[in-house]
Amino acid sequence: MSWRIKEQLRELLADESGYYVHHDNRRTRVALAYPNSYFVGMSNLGLHIIYRLLNERSDTACERCFLPEKRQQEEYIKHRTRLMTMETQSDLSSFDIVAFVMSFEMDYFNILKMLELGKINPLASERDERDPLIIAGGPCATFNPEPMSMFVDAFVIGEGEVIMPSFMEVYNKARVEGKSRQELLDLLAGIPGVYVPSCYEVQYASDGYGAHFLPISDAPPKVSRQWLKNLDEFPGETVIYTDNTEFKLHLVEIARGCGRHCRFCMAGYCFRRPRNRSLPAIEKMLLNAKKDGRRVGLMGAAISDYPEIDNLCRDILGDGLSMSVASFRADSVTYELVDSLAKSGLKTLTMAPEAGSKRMRAVINKGIEEEHLLNAMAMGIKTGIRNFRLYIMIGLPGESHEDIQGIIDMAVKLKTFMEDHGATGRLTLSINPFIPKPFTPFQWAPMASLKYIQGALKEINGALKKKHNIEIIAESPRDAYVQAVLARGNRNTGVYLWEAYKNGGSKGMKAVLREHGTSMEELVGQEIPPDVDLPWDILDMGFSRDYLRKEYMEAQKEAPVHTVQCFDGCKRCGVCE
Ligand code: SF4
Ligand code: SF4
Numbered sequence: 001m002s003w004r005i006k007e008q009l010r011e012l013l014a015d016e017s018g019y020y021v022h023h024d025n026r027r028t029r030v031a032l033a034y035p036n037s038y039f040v041g042m043s044n045l046g047l048h049i050i051y052r053l054l055n056e057r058s059d060t061a062c063e064r065c066f067l068p069e070k071r072q073q074e075e076y077i078k079h080r081t082r083l084m085t086m087e088t089q090s091d092l093s094s095f096d097i098v099a100f101v102m103s104f105e106m107d108y109f110n111i112l113k114m115l116e117l118g119k120i121n122p123l124a125s126e127r128d129e130r131d132p133l134i135i136a137g138g139p140c141a142t143f144n145p146e147p148m149s150m151f152v153d154a155f156v157i158g159e160g161e162v163i164m165p166s167f168m169e170v171y172n173k174a175r176v177e178g179k180s181r182q183e184l185l186d187l188l189a190g191i192p193g194v195y196v197p198s199c200y201e202v203q204y205a206s207d208g209y210g211a212h213f214l215p216i217s218d219a220p221p222k223v224s225r226q227w228l229k230n231l232d233e234f235p236g237e238t239v240i241y242t243d244n245t246e247f248k249l250h251l252v253e254i255a256r257g258c259g260r261h262c263r264f265c266m267a268g269y270c271f272r273r274p275r276n277r278s279l280p281a282i283e284k285m286l287l288n289a290k291k292d293g294r295r296v297g298l299m300g301a302a303i304s305d306y307p308e309i310d311n312l313c314r315d316i317l318g319d320g321l322s323m324s325v326a327s328f329r330a331d332s333v334t335y336e337l338v339d340s341l342a343k344s345g346l347k348t349l350t351m352a353p354e355a356g357s358k359r360m361r362a363v364i365n366k367g368i369e370e371e372h373l374l375n376a377m378a379m380g381i382k383t384g385i386r387n388f389r390l391y392i393m394i395g396l397p398g399e400s401h402e403d404i405q406g407i408i409d410m411a412v413k414l415k416t417f418m419e420d421h422g423a424t425g426r427l428t429l430s431i432n433p434f435i436p437k438p439f440t441p442f443q444w445a446p447m448a449s450l451k452y453i454q455g456a457l458k459e460i461n462g463a464l465k466k467k468h469n470i471e472i473i474a475e476s477p478r479d480a481y482v483q484a485v486l487a488r489g490n491r492n493t494g495v496y497l498w499e500a501y502k503n504g505g506s507k508g509m510k511a512v513l514r515e516h517g518t519s520m521e522e523l524v525g526q527e528i529p530p531d532v533d534l535p536w537d538i539l540d541m542g543f544s545r546d547y548l549r550k551e552y553m554e555a556q557k558e559a560p561v562h563t564v565q566c567f568d569g570c571k572r573c574g575v576c577e
Contacts, residue, residue: 002079006089018240022061030062031095035110038066042245050160052239063087067110083118092118098132102140105486112501143270144438144536149197150494154188158226161234163193189219193226209532222540232281249297250289258301259566263365266437267301272575279308296323304328313340330372342383349380352391357406362560386425394456395434395448404456408463428471433480438536441551444528447484453477482506484524490535543573
């Protein structure tokens with residue numbers, strides 16, 4: 001046992017306020033595990049929401065656990081210390097339930113690392129009655145849990161506020177009744193929104209698709225995603241304060257889901273329907289921000305779409321607070337919002353046109369035009385903001401050389417606009433390769449080849465490198481490929497993941513796939529045939545495959561018709577029955 005690690009955890013805890021410690025040992029002990037560092041994890045709003053939800057129950061005590069930094073990992077191993085939680089520095093393996101937050105595919109490697117550091121067998125089939133139940137939730141669990149199904153006992157599909165109360169009740173009752181681990185899993189599989197992989201046998205066709213799920217025992221044929229109808233029923237804000245985190249903000253969720261129908265966007269499909277919190281409910285959370293005097297970080301998929309955004313900005317600034325947002329839609333941004341951000345000290349405005357050409361923005365159904373970007377920039381410049389950032393994707397379905405040129409032309413035009421209007425700051429292009437995600441219209445689309453992505457990046461870099469104050473930040477195409485393999489994988493992907501993990505992590509993936517006679521390009525570089533059953537078809541998002549297919553076909557037309565955003569009374573996709 002390393003006393004130094006214990007001491008380090010206590011020191012971090014001493015810098016926090018708002019955490020829970022329960023001394024009632026009759027409560028079920030849950031370790032909420034974030035598969036990244038404390039610094040990153042403490043800025044995850046989902047973690048705060050579930051932490052509060054579980055701790056406010058009278059039967060549950062929830063603590064947090066994070067992936068230690070590299071040096072601390074070595075210390076854990078050197079001193080044969082098991083991974084510990086923050087609140088009481090208890091062994092992860094001593095908890096009844098370990099609940100992982102699955103937000104990013106690359107974190108899957110970190111989940112395996114945390115299990116290993118916690119001396120918990122990562123393989124679900126080899127764990128027994130003495131081991132904690134390993135569960136996972138979050139965006140990646142919701143759209144395709146299959147690649148992690150070898151390691152996780154049960155997945156939460158959808159929103160925790162709706163599912164976790166039933167989950168804890170069933171868990172506690174089963175424990176009181178002395179049910180075995182398998183009996184417990186069978187019971188959990190009956191809860192709406194809970195997917196227990198061991199309750200299904202799966203067969204695949206030779207290409208890895210054609211997934212055929214056979215429920216064992218009473219497990220339902222499909223697992224329905226659960227979502228919260230009224231956001232006001234549960235608060236969505238920072239619960240624990242610390243300065244040792246990425247964003248030193250009081251995070252406040254103002255909306256969930258997005259109704260804009262961008263065809264690549266998992267958040268826009270898997271968190272339907274779009275919902276807003278009422279202004280009074282948000283104002284209540286602002287009071288907590290005021291107590292602490294922190295800057296307010298507004299959270300939601302498309303902040304500028306919030307119908308009362310101007311009133312909200314006035315409330316925040318009127319309360320003597322400042323505010324921040326990650327990005328906004330250039331077509332719905334208001335002057336009040338931009339001005340409030342500038343008055344709050346924001347130095348860079350971020351927008352996400354995603355594509356450079358008008359044609360490609362129509363293909364992805366972005367609904368943002370060049371004049372929207374120029375208009376938002378003009379607002380920014382007028383309020384004193386000098387730097388701008390654009391999120392761009394390359395390798396989108398149907399993309400051609402003209403569309404890459406469109407990115408270059410757009411960057412030059414916007415930079416010239418900045419200079420003409422006296423903004424001497426920087427224009428940053430943050431470029432990511434397109435990754436086809438399950439439950440989006442582009443789920444069938446191939447990922448562009450590595451060669452294409454690298455070539456496109458080279459072309460953009462070459463054309464813009466001599467332009468003054470244009471900066472290009474690009475995600476590694478190889479990492480994007482690993483993400484795509486994990487995002488669109490099946491249960492066999494879990495085997496690749498496990499072997500790659502033992503071979504040094506994501507860098508080991510290429511060699512592992514070669515040993516299995518395949519490659520990343522083969523797994524995600526091909527278009528999936530339209531009629532095969534997909535590995536994630538065990539889940540029901542509330543809309544049909546035909547609905548997605550129609551959108552995919554629309555994207556492939558010469559001139560795609562714009563799909564209008566969600567509206568009251570709409571029944572188009574089937575989520576709002
Ligand atoms: S605006 Fe488009 S990309 Fe942004 S969250 Fe909504 S659907 Fe996704
Ligand atoms: S039914 Fe209409 S409003 Fe509801 S989520 Fe689907 S598209 Fe949006």
